[in-house]
Amino acid sequence: NAGVMQNPRHLVRRRGQEARLRCSPMKGHSHVYWYRQLPEEGLKFMVYLQKENIIDESGMPKERFSAEFPKEGPSILRIQQVVRGDSAAYFCASSPGTGAQPQHFGDGTRLSIL
Amino acid sequence: QKEVEQDPGPLSVPEGAIVSLNCTYSNSAFQYFMWYRQYSRKGPELLMYTYSSGNKEDGRFTAQVDKSSKYISLFIRDSQPSDSATYLCAMAGGDSWGKLQFGAGTQVVVTP
Numbered sequence: 001n002a003g004v005m006q007n008p009r010h011l012v013r014r015r016g017q018e019a020r021l022r023c024s025p026m027k028g029h030s031h032v033y034w035y036r037q038l039p040e041e042g043l044k045f046m047v048y049l050q051k052e053n054i055i056d057e058s059g060m061p062k063e064r065f066s067a068e069f070p071k072e073g074p075s076i077l078r079i080q081q082v083v084r085g086d087s088a089a090y091f092c093a094s095s096p097g098t099g100a101q102p103q104h105f106g107d108g109t110r111l112s113i114l
Numbered sequence: 115q116k117e118v119e120q121d122p123g124p125l126s127v128p129e130g131a132i133v134s135l136n137c138t139y140s141n142s143a144f145q146y147f148m149w150y151r152q153y154s155r156k157g158p159e160l161l162m163y164t165y166s167s168g169n170k171e172d173g174r175f176t177a178q179v180d181k182s183s184k185y186i187s188l189f190i191r192d193s194q195p196s197d198s199a200t201y202l203c204a205m206a207g208g209d210s211w212g213k214l215q216f217g218a219g220t221q222v223v224v225t226p
């Protein structure tokens with residue numbers, strides 16, 4: 001499968017727990033992006049990463065949220081001490097390089113907070 | 115005011131009709147523009163990608179960019195029920211090439 005892979009597809013957490021969302025980019029892509037889609041809202045940019053570097057995190061909430069893209073393995077979006085308002089669909093996208101490169105999306109992780 | 119404005123619809127058309135979608139934007143730094151299609155419970159699927167002003171055609175899809183008016187359009191010819199989905203415009207440029215700004219999405223329903 002050459003597409004962007006996200007797992008899990010669905011994640012249920014209780015308030016106060018941690019959520020870890022994983023994203024493997026398309027083969028040959030070295031740039032990863034995370035977006036959040038709230039019910040009845042559009043996609044909102046969160047963070048842009050290259051291997052071992054955060055390029056733009058201007059859309060990340062200041063607390064509880066972090067992202068990484070290690071040298072080996074998938075990109076991880078981590079949400080600590082989740083709250084009800086974190087319930088959303090989280091999408092990962094990847095592109096082959098910098099500049100005006102189209103981004104290709106995975107099917108997302110739907111996070112539900114009980 | 116949002117940077118990217120898109121009518122949420124729904125837009126209902128009969129099968130075979132032309133679907134016309136559009137977005138307006140306020141940031142003159144935007145230079146590349148995309149249209150995505152999103153089915154329910156799935157991720158956005160890239161349909162069209164254009165850089166700067168002009169027209170681009172791919173099969174039944176035509177994308178137009180008018181930078182002077184800050185207005186982009188997507189046309190779908192010979193629409194099919196399988197085209198029923200939400201269509202998202204997205205754009206970026208300036209200092210933030212990787213940060214796509216999305217419209218809210220237009221829900222399209224093609225009736226047989």
